[in-house]
Amino acid sequence: MFKRVSIDIGNSLMKVGFFKDNELEKVSVFEDSVKLIQALIDYSCEWIGLANVGHLDATLLNHLKEQFKVLEINSSTIFPFDIQYGTPNTLGVDRIAAVAAAREIFPKKTCLVIDIGTCVTYDLITKDNVYLGGGISPGIHLRLKAMNTFTANLPLIEEVDFEQDLVGNSTYSCMMSGAVNGLLAEIEGTIQQYQRKFDGIVTLFCGGMANTFESKLNSSIFADRNLVLKGIDSILRLHVQTN
Template sequence: MLLAIDVGNTNAKFALFRGTELLARWRIATDDRRTADEYMVWLDQLLRIEGHDRSDVDAVIISTVVPRALHNLRLLADKYFGVEAFIAGRDPVSWGIALRVDEPQSVGADRACNAISAQAIAPGVDKLVISFGTATTFDHIGPEGGYLGGIIAPGVNLSLEALVAAAAKLPRIAIEAPASASVIGRTTESQMLIGVYWGYVAMIEGLIARMKAEVAKPMTVIATGGLATLFEEHAHQFDRIEPDLTLNGLMHLYQQRSAGA
């Protein structure tokens, strides 16, 4: 079985695959100080809950946008699973897709994995992948699967944290869809929620429209990330939501690597 590990700025996601089948997934807060031993204590329990054992894992693939986390994850693969981890994107060529941007080495591992996964979902057409994480990214993937560029915007939680940190009298609120479509709030909390939520919806709709106009061809819009479903009801812009897009991209990358080995 394959253990796929995707480390983002906020969360690290682990998934167990048998072939192309995703058997289980788990999430833990990103902490670049976490040791291989700590990871294994956590993983060992979760594997057993799902009816698996560490001996079932015979391959590990890792992508990370947090370089300092990589050492302990590689040690995890070596010490506890007895394998050398495949590091996704160690160099741009290893992605197996064209990175048609000015600085291909700067393309985040998660975005490249999303491109690979999006191509498997919708080959032959242009794709727009929107990933809702610490940052919200909008990526243009060509009909042949090449990464053609995109947009980076502050994530919705990051935007809210910045607002609360900069304004002493504003309370901390949870992000959720407002109870009504009204954009006139009657309390401080409702006004903040309207500003953040509907402001974000307007940004999503506006950037999708601008990218579609610039590409000037039909695009399949795929949303992913922990907060994607928050905007599904009101944005009406997504063709599909794929929560496991990045992890599936890692699986496809490993399958391609194994086939070419």
């Protein structure tokens, strides 16, 4: 099958997956649009699947559409499942893409997809192929920043140490313990609630911290940092095959 590229545009970076046939060949991260376009040309890209949850420059989008075939994923795109979400136009396309990948990996299972990034998102697709929604909560850095912003004396911590003891013995270690262990407890507890509600559910992790958190949780979890890119490609293949 032709060469395809998935582009996940976040708030500051563009994460790009290069696909040939059904295999993800490599992943690159770009800040510069000129370097991105040159990489696409060098790869002889034929189709692009684009998911934008950040600030996509209009000039870049025009350049991409002028030089390549582009599927810009949004709420009106054809998806391989039914979406029962009250406000589909506000639903992040990265969340939908991750669910699309989970559905392809586990097509007959109810899946809970947890994306650990700036925010932590929980997304559920049933074994009957229905996306129901999920939840959103603050990620590690948002929790640390909130403690600094909304108090008079707590410092701003930017470097996360995941190896802090449960019992902190300084302001720094107490904040780290609260942020890290609090989020771990939230995720573990949320997984358990979903497991009680949905029999045979499969949990998948994605996002930059997926592997870090997977190793610290007791639950059996499938972790793939590139789940969103793979989901964008899954949606792109569906679109290409139906046109």
